[in-house]
Amino acid sequence: MNIRRLTPDDLPSASALCLDAFTQAVAPSLSAQGVATFGAVASAQAFAARMEGDNLMLVCVAEGAVKGVIELKEGRHVAMMFVAPDWQRRGVGTRLMQAALEQARAEVVTVKASLSSVPAYERYGFVLAGEVGEFAGLVYQPMEKRLAS
Template sequence: MSMTCRPLLPDETAQAAALIEESFDHGVAPLYPREGIEEFKSFVTPQSLRERLSGTGFAFAAERDGTLVGVVEVRDGHHIAMLFVAPHCQRQGIGRMLLRHATTACLERDPTLDAITVFSSPNSVGAYKRFGFAADGPEQEKNGIRYTPMTLDLSQTRN
């Protein structure tokens, strides 16, 4: 099986949105009230994803044998807006690979960057901790979206 990580192409936003929604429905939606589910789904439409990526945001796609299996989106040059892996491909290192590519791209854009942030869904806090993130406070909720603010300290990785 051949695995690659590359920038998400503009014509792949519909495919990426479908993967994100499938993964969300599988692991996150059961933890959210209806308001949070609707809020999230309005954020991941192909149109909204395309609009964010045409600005300052960027995304990487993980592809296995020609099939999209994961997506990471970064906004504001340092915030992981989304990191999703297809349910049947989770726990295979794909999320870690996507995060590594995103981190490298963030540092290329701003070599002085000292932290990457994420608002982790409840079911992903453990994964982000394994990736080196630390919680910045307790779980919060906004518009039905439950999340824990977390930070990856990059200052320790620089010479």
């Protein structure tokens, strides 16, 4: 397993991985609006646009293919994290999270976790930080992790 920055060549596979994992784990619990919102956010074009901003995007590559993606916005917010369904519980998420947090630029890192991903974020050391919310059909649980200074 190799963790590295997302490149333009990775965009189609990174987008497909996020959409596949989302469709299996999150989409069944959301409205059509939430599914459409995520589809727009996870498109290759949207990833490409965010690459131009202050977003750290890392991928985990194994067996010659992208197996996981994490996006850290402005050095302080986990905007997206997905692991290929057949690679979950094999350390991909842990490695991605560690690599992203090593480059965090804030004392507290936040995430708006999908409800199905809350247990995973708890394993990474995040705690609940507010009430469940909803934005454009996406339902989320605010969470945060205080980093050692």
